[in-house]
Amino acid sequence: MTAFVLVSGPFTGGWVWRDVVARLRAAGAEAYAVTLSGMEPGVEPEPGSVRAAEVDLEAHVADVVRVVDGIGAGAGDVVLVGHDYGIHPVLGAVGRRPGRCGRVVFLDTGMPADGDPATASLPAAAATEPVDGLVPPPAGEEWERWGSTAGLSAEARERLDRLAVPQPVRTLTRPLRLTGRPFDRPMTGVLCTASGSGISMVEMLVASGPPRFRVLADPRVGFFELDTGHWPMLSAPGPLAEVLLRAAADEGIRLSVPGPAGDRPDDAGAFLLDVPERPRERRGRVDLHLPEAEGPRPAVLFVHGGPVSPEQRPTPRDSPAFLGYGRHVAGLGAVGVTLDHRLYGLADYPRAAEDVAGAVELVRADPRVDGERIALWFFSGGGLLAADWLAAPPSWLRCVALSYPVLAPPPDWRAVPARFHPVRAVGASSPPVVLTRAGLEHPVFQATVDAFRTAADRAGATVDLVDVPLAHHGFETVDHTEETRTAVVRAVRSVLRHVAG
Template identity: 75%
Template sequence: MTAFVLVSGPFTGGWVWREVAGRLRAAGAEALPLSLTGMGDGPAGGPETDLETHVADVVRAVDACGAAEVVLVGHDYGIHPVLGAADRRPGRVARVVYLDSGMPGDGDAALALAPEGTVARDGFVAPPSGEGWARWGSLDGIPAEALDRLDRLAVPQPERTLTQPLRLAGAPFDRPTTGVLCTANGSGIAMVEMLVASGPPAFRVLADPRVGFLELATGHWPMLSAPGDLAEALLRAAADEGHRVEAPEHEAWPAHAGAFLLDVPERPRDRRGRVDLHLPEAEGPRPAVLFVHGGPVPPDRRPTPRDSPTLLGYARYVAGLGAVGATLDHRLHDLADYPRAAEDLAEAVDLVRADPRVDGDRIALWFLSAGGLLSADWLAAPPPWLRAVALSYPVLAPPSTWRAVHPRFRPVGAVAAASPPIVLSRAGLEHEVFATAVEEFLVAAGEAGAELDLVEVPLARHGFETLDHTEETRAAVARATRAVLGRLLPTAD
């Protein structure tokens, strides 16, 4: 028999699993919904209750379980005590299920993944209510009665459970693991594949053959919104079903290792620290386009972004058309690195504008992919010399699972009538969560009266410059480039 120990997220207890547990038992499994210390109907707790207290709660449940196979399920915050217990009872835990949760490791505190502005009073974090729960995850699919129950039964979370670091002797993925991803909350298998291919090194463990993934088309609280589907997913996880993600076969620039879609000749290049200048055949100071890559990009990735086919291709292309093509290696190595990447971008802008070969009053910034979040500062408070902002298959609002991104980086909320002219290239085959944010951005730009030139690429994927070599994508790149240079180059040029 398989026993599922079900550990819920913040502010909740074992009651939240009622429907799921019933379905698991009906299928012949043992279901143990766990109420942690201080969490509702769990053992009494107080301000002294910390993460180690909750780890001990899960360990006791594992020790008391007589089933041959124990599967630990951690939802949201619950993955922290689950991992702690699995680390202490490696021989008893057959599988860990990450239910729409983060990927904490040794030394990580749960507070890092809490919504910005989460504060404690008198040793506790108060639960949200009503639509306030959406700050902790999508409410998609939750019936009104279930949301009322969430409000009624939620309890304050002891602060130390969120601030005490998780301590692990082993690696979290040194055992069979399943990720159950809630697509309406922004996660999905396509996102995992992209992170494995091009994200920080920490995500490479997700390509381990012991790790599988299942999707649920619902929000962050599937035990309330889709209990039957969740129970089925947990049974499939215990049976070792699930999609396996393959690691890239090379360490070169991810998925974009092919050539640029346009055949552009090399231009003279001048390397200045993190910035390269690709120079046109023209006299006098020329306008410049600075290309800003996405990520996160591992610090050991070679080639670095400015030597990737995409940025090289764009920079050479605009240099051939009479502008300086500038590229940048910024330090977006992790989702928490956006402030540092923004500093690198500001320094690069100053360097480009100060170069005597550049007309510092005619600059455009071109953001690609997750670099799009860095556009927020420039859209909200544009300097007069910024003549255009270009966005290609951009991330314009972080998915809800990207909680480590500082709230300052929200272009959807930054666009305004005073924003510089915007040239946005939209990939028709974009990842759903990114496509939704682009649509929200277009609505916000329209309501603000911002000047926007939309370049539609219906049959293109994210990163289409090196993935989709078609007449449609070539025409789209040419059109977007003409739109940007049209704001930089006087007719006489």
């Protein structure tokens, strides 16, 4: 018999799992819906008890530990399910009871690292000022700021509004302290596609993201997708209960990630070309890598991919890849421009586009830059940001470069606004395109590149192809071969040729 311990996200308690619990118990499992300290709807604190505002993450970890300790040994495997913020107390509890907790289920939530507060993974749009140590719960349409409400009935929305309680701010701001190797066990990710997450996103993180995501390619880790919003326990309790039972049975899709994600050393990441440092000038989110040449020079602005965490260090412009590109271009006589844009989630493309446009304006106004000779170079998930520039290019935009790009939102990137679709934007009036294709690209992303190539050919757009057959996504820091070095040199020369004309 399996025992499920269910821990929900902010503002909610055990009540949110009612229909899921009924289905799990009907299937013969034990199910325990946890209401964390300070999260009881309509309950006044007893005299002398800890005020809700004083509750922190450690108190919630202790709540989950108590539930685990109360499960009889005859219950068999204990599966801990963490939804949204709930994954923080779940992982804390697993570290304290590593021998008792079998599987961890991540329900439409991220994978926090040691030292991460919950605020590091909250949607930027959800930021709310606390009142007397409590974050007020959302109501009505405000729930959408915390996650997709797709699939919620009017009755479910009413329950959310009626039973939601303030969240103690210290539960969100206290860093998570992991002990006992909580990731060293079977895990399952349940991704709600209406929230914009999906297996293709996870594959990208494993293939080219920070090293800590490589654990997701472990054969003990499985994935499921649910076609619903961020609160599947309310919008799809039946399918969710079925998925949880299948997860406990060790089912789920295993990742098949091409490339060196699973075997490259943690200290890998140097730029594949040996380029000397150049003078660098920082202007807010923008860095200018300056050439030695006199007079206004053309500029190449490098736009990183994403989404990235706002807590990522180093930030993209300080990463070896973009430092390398900026210095390399500056060494060849152009101004290399790198920036940190705010693509923190799939819904953030409009904000990131504003950041790129602001960077372009800043660069063109610099007297050391020839404002009539600019190239924009987009990488990975940043490729979607090229759509505006392809659809309505200004006269000074001499070239758009794309390296292992995403050029149409994959099916499960539903939070991306329709405007960011380069396959639809490319046309006869688009500026020349330098397209670098990695031969060992993730198939979902490669499909968007193929669609772009077809659309560009149909429209008569000019595309310079740089094919790198044995290269992976993000190859500049993972594939140090003569082929990849030649490809970077060739792509840079092609871009500079266009801005020199």
